[in-house]
Amino acid sequence: MVLLLISPDGVEEALDCAKAAEHLDIVDVKKPDEGSLGANFPWVIREIRDAVPADKPVSATVGDVPYKPGTVAQAALGAVVSGATYIKVGLYGCTTPEQGIEVMRAVVRAVKDHRPDALVVASGYADAHRIGCVNPLAVPDIAARSGADAAMLDTAIKDGTRLFDHVPPDVCAEFVRLAHASGRLAALAGSVKQADLGPLTRIGTDIVGVRGAVCEGGDRNAGRIQPHLVAAFRAEMDRQAQEHAVGVPAVN
Template sequence: MLLLISPADVEEARDCAKASRHLDIVDVKKPDEGSLGANFPWVIREIRDIVPADKPVSATVGDVPYKPGTVAQAALGAVVSGATYIKVGLFGCTTPDQAVTVMRAVVRAVKDYRPDALVVASGYADAHRVGCVNPLAVPDIAGRSGCDAAMLDTAIKDGTRLFDHVPPDLCAEFVRRAHDTGRLAALAGSVRAEDLGTLTAIGTDIVGVRGAVCERGDRTTGRIQPHLVAAFRAEMDRHSREQAAVPAGN
């Protein structure tokens, strides 16, 4: 399982760079503009320069409206700025067909410019609270639109967590569906170290966190701490070892 960490600004990205051997992907976002809030192109560029070259930089394009042209253009801005994981939050899409239309446009915009960039379709575990597309529809949306990964995060950061909205058996179904369409499965949403056993066991490919590696576990007033990134990674590695020791079929 890969570890994606979301700094909110350049300073936090420097702390991610200090902890870079413990993480896999640095994800640029702007939390004060929403769960998948988009940051400025110059911030993505600066963070790309700070993070070691062997670590991919991801960027969120926002909690986007159903406006395929607008979103495709924003996604192009993210990849031109140096991100190679482009994450789109399908906030304004109420049907799978709308989401496929948006994501097809994003895939074309991104891959025409940089074919090796990965496009991530992100739904929301708490979609029922914001009226967007069902979380379990996201793997099929990713498959139909040519995205590389299907992801879930939470839309409302009020202390409720991924498993509060999509319990582990449905997260396992999400991962199965993503893998059936040949996509990566990424899960996030106030994930804590105690969730890592389940996330590992169900075959999650990427876990995304912010709050869990901030001081006091607070994604808003806390700052990312390199030692918390290291501790989180150590827990991930422990669970991977334990999972590898489980006899096949169990």
């Protein structure tokens, strides 16, 4: 089963997520105006933790981070202390796998010393070539060698281009394969639309992350998360999962 992660930008949108709680699996706190994986305030994470049903894990992005392991480890600790149990780190400022591993090792230690059951997610960017950071296919190995629990891809530049525009489905499939080979979860995001759910399901993605697709007008900045769009997105995920399970070729 593919898990659905939805990213509200604050308490108000998290309450809208709570209205659609039966359709989603993870509430992911971020601050989109501070970047693709922009970090929100600790008190917002705490309020959102209190606002969504206790059985829904709260995730928090720690930011599009620089190559500064100490700074990032402290930020990650802040997120877990505030109640998040998925800690996502965007390796924006890491230009080599070694830098990514160094940052993620520090994060894993900071997070797991405080809360051993929290999940740490190493995120790269599908459009890494546009920002000069580490190659997407290096991320599963960074996750494995640092002890992170999941490898993720998102897009850094939210200009309407999508995950598959930068990393086509066959390369995403390799990403998933590499993550699974080392026992990690594979999470994929990046202006994902319902039409992308067929390939995402077929390649065995564990977590799909979205914001824009469940916002009014598909607009991740001006639009607000709509519970009925979350329900519709989930319905399409379920349809794809069912078709995949019975081996019927999906339309998309």
